[in-house]
Amino acid sequence: MTQLGLPDAIQACLFDLDGVVTKTAVVHAAAWKEMFDRFLSDFDGERGRPFDAVAEYDEYVDGRPRADGVRAFLDSRGIHLPEGTPDDPPQARTVHGLGNRKNVLLLEKIRAGGVEAYEGTLRYLEAVRAEGLRTAIVSSSANCRDVLRAVGAEHFFDVRIDGVVAAERHLPGKPHPDTFLAAAHDLGVEPSRAAVFEDALAGMDAGRTGGFGYVVGVDRVGQADALYAHGATLVVKDLAELGGRQ
Template identity: 70%
Template sequence: MTEIGLPDGIRACLFDLDGVLTPTALVHAAAWKDTFDAVLRTIEGPDFQPFDATTDYDTYVDGRPRADGVRSFLSSRGIELPEGEEDDPPELNTVHGVGNRKNVLVLDKIREEGVEPYPGSVRYLEAVRAAGLRTAVVSSSANCRDVLVAAGIEQLLDVRIDGNVARERGLRGKPKPDTYLEAASDLGCGPDESAVFEDALVGMDAGRAGRFGRVVGVDRTGQAEELRRHGADTVVTDLAELLEPAR
């Protein structure tokens, strides 16, 4: 299957959403920065060290379930908040309250700015489907379907495993491979017959842990070497690079 840049034997393509199919990773990073900076300012005062929307986002938040991202980043600053409840109001300084605050900001930004998919990703989705492969989106976001609909690409994906589905089925989030394995299973394929497409380091870890047939790193932020170190078999800056005419 050289025309789509994958080894023979691959029957399913499993795509992360933010940063792979849509540029919403940038929206998430900005929302996390606004959220965490407000928390840090409250706890540490005006001289706090701000959240870095590139380094801190990539290291502690990107690709993780929302509450895990809150715990991971705040732990890096030596901060521990009460867990709270999943429906905590966004103004409450609990793990779930902070996560819900970020979610409100993300939804506001998506409504205000809209969502346009990466053109190269749309081309690639259409090409793999034309080649007879099945497709799934695998995202930790609870807003995955809203983003797919807003971007106009929901019909190009056969299966959706997102934050809501993961919670309903009791699946562990990335870097565990559970959500990707579930997507492959829902498509009737084994991991060795499936390719993972990810931009997050924890997504690379999930692909490697699940022993998938191919793990493709999508480098939107200049972290190609990190993606390779975390398990990418190949790294591209745009999925269209995998199509033969683009090589």
């Protein structure tokens, strides 16, 4: 193992954004809850039960592209909506309309409270770069670049595969491994020589099925067992635990 806590064969590190680099996972969960709770208020019984911003967020929407998250959650409640199009207005009662409504709420919350980065991750990124490893940010968020710029972290990454790039290249989102595989490809590294850093269960699934050399689960919410079950090689509470410059 290297001083970065990684196998010697690892040549590149692929980082998720929300919950790994930045503290936006809580803001995302709050935006999903506000959007879904307003929508669910029109339903009775179990289908109208408020959205659980921990359990249901983790299971159905965390780490997935917006529309995929909407579909997965609505399917769990037996609710079916027209698909719509990515350009649907936020008030549209379609899958894409709900996703766009969530994004409006997210941007409002980010602008109101700002964005913070995890200091342990920033220090680890500095150490990774100092050791000459290649780096990529891999996120389902279409706001990835803006968030990185907000915390002054854009310069840490050689490659960015986010929601915008995934749409342009028609890459399916997590739990499929395609976005991570695209990042490794763009870095010129075989998946077996790349490490994935993720906090979402969908991200663990992507790391496992993509054949990556090392999959680090970042446990911010007390779900270590679930991260291991979904494919983590190692689980830490903060990347500072892996070593590097402290």
